[in-house]
Amino acid sequence: xxxxxxxxxxxxxxxxxxxxxxxxxxxxxxxxxxxxxxxxxxxxxxxxxxxxxxxxxxxxxxxxxxxxxxxxxxxxxxxxxxxxxxxxxxxxxxxxxxxxxxxxxxxxxxxxxxxxxxxxxxxxxxxxxxxxxxxxxxxxxxxxxxxxxxxxxxxxxxxxxxxxxxxxxxxxxxxxxxxxxxxxxxxxxxxxxxxxxxxxxx
Ligand code: GLN
Numbered sequence: 001x002x003x004x005x006x007x008x009x010x011x012x013x014x015x016x017x018x019x020x021x022x023x024x025x026x027x028x029x030x031x032x033x034x035x036x037x038x039x040x041x042x043x044x045x046x047x048x049x050x051x052x053x054x055x056x057x058x059x060x061x062x063x064x065x066x067x068x069x070x071x072x073x074x075x076x077x078x079x080x081x082x083x084x085x086x087x088x089x090x091x092x093x094x095x096x097x098x099x100x101x102x103x104x105x106x107x108x109x110x111x112x113x114x115x116x117x118x119x120x121x122x123x124x125x126x127x128x129x130x131x132x133x134x135x136x137x138x139x140x141x142x143x144x145x146x147x148x149x150x151x152x153x154x155x156x157x158x159x160x161x162x163x164x165x166x167x168x169x170x171x172x173x174x175x176x177x178x179x180x181x182x183x184x185x186x187x188x189x190x191x192x193x194x195x196x197x198x199x200x201x202x
Contacts, residue, residue: 004027004028004029005028005029005043005044005189005192005193005196006028006029006031006041006042006043007023007028007029007030007031007042007043007044007045007046007189007192008030008031008032008033008038008039008042008044008045008046009023009030009031009032009033009045009046009048010033010045010046010047010048010055010059010064010068010084011032011033011034011048012034012050012054012055012058012059012062012064013050013051013054013055013058014048014049014050014051014055014083015048015049015050015081015082015175015177015178016032016048016050018048018175018177018178019046019048019081019177019185020032021177022176022177022182022185023046023185025182026182026185026186026189028189033045033064034062035062035063035064036062036063036064036067039064039067039068039071042076043077043192043195043196044076044077044078044079044188044189044191044192044195045068045071045076045077045078045079046078046079046080046081046084046188047068047078047079047080047081047083047084047087047088047100048081048082048083048084048177049081049082049083049084049138049175049177050082050083051083052083052086052087052092052095052097052099052109053095053097055083055084055087056087056097056098056099057097059087060098065098065100068100069100069101069102072088072100072102072169073102075167075168075195076168076195077168077169077170077188077191077192077195078102078168078169078170079169079170079171079172079185079188080103080169080170080171080172081171081172081174081175081176081177082138082140082141082172082173082174082175083141084171085107085141085143085171085172085173086099086107086109086141087099087100088100088101088102088103088169088171089101089103089105089106089107089143089171090102090103090104090105090106091106091107092106092107092108092109092141093106093107093108093109093144094108094109095109102169103150103164103166103169103171104146104147104149104150104166105143105145105146105147105150105164105166105171106143106144106145106146107141107142107143107144107173108141108142108144109141110139110140110141111140111141111142111160111173112137112139112140112142117138117139118136118137118138118139119137120134120135120136120137121134121135121137121156122134122135123135123154123155123156123162123163123174124154125153125154125163125183125184126153127153127187128183128184128187129183133154133176133181133183133184134179134181135154135162135172135174135175135176136174136175136178136179137162137173137174137175138175140162140173140174141173142156142160142161142162142173143160143161143162143164143171143173146161146164147166149166149167150164150165150166151164151165151166152164153165153170153172154172162174165191168191168195170187170188170191172184
């Protein structure tokens with residue numbers, strides 16, 4: 001039987017409500033995560049955009065940092081958007097906070113500067129099919145270094161990587177939850193389903 005998937009959305013600060021709405025449109029159970037016990041029985045987790053410094057501090061105060069780090073180490077699917085990407089990165093330039101540090105990328109925060117701190121564009125994301133993806137960037141980070149195990153899923157026209165995957169970890173510098181295009185969330189759910197399948201086989 002195909003049981004309904006349960007996806008958590010870290011709901012301490014930032015654009016969590018929009019992720020919950022996107023997941024609900026895709027027919028999965030979306031749960032707001034605020035405490036370590038909320039993580040039990042999840043099939044996947046989304047870390048939203050917001051302010052990475054604030055989210056990091058709240059994760060530490062609520063005892064979520066270490067448990068989420070363990071989930072990532074155990075291969076749980078985690079999708080980080082914007083500040084969520086910063087929090088998943090192994091290292092971030094100019095950032096004096098603790099991160100989950102699960103993905104072998106280095107990021108730079110607020111990489112577009114004050115002049116263009118928000119913009120919208122369309123990106124080619126081959127894993128999502130041919131139609132370009134509408135990408136909303138808000139005080140966005142970029143990826144400045146990646147290790148060999150990381151697959152770049154989308155780049156800006158100048159070659160700057162802005163979405164990537166490493167195993168069951170997925171990140172985007174932009175905000176798919178702020179558009180009506182659900183393909184990024186559907187791609188994440190596909191990672192979740194494949195993991196559930198391989199766990200059943202083992
Ligand atoms: N600039 C924010 C940070 O550094 C990220 C912005 C966002 O998530 N939209 O955390």
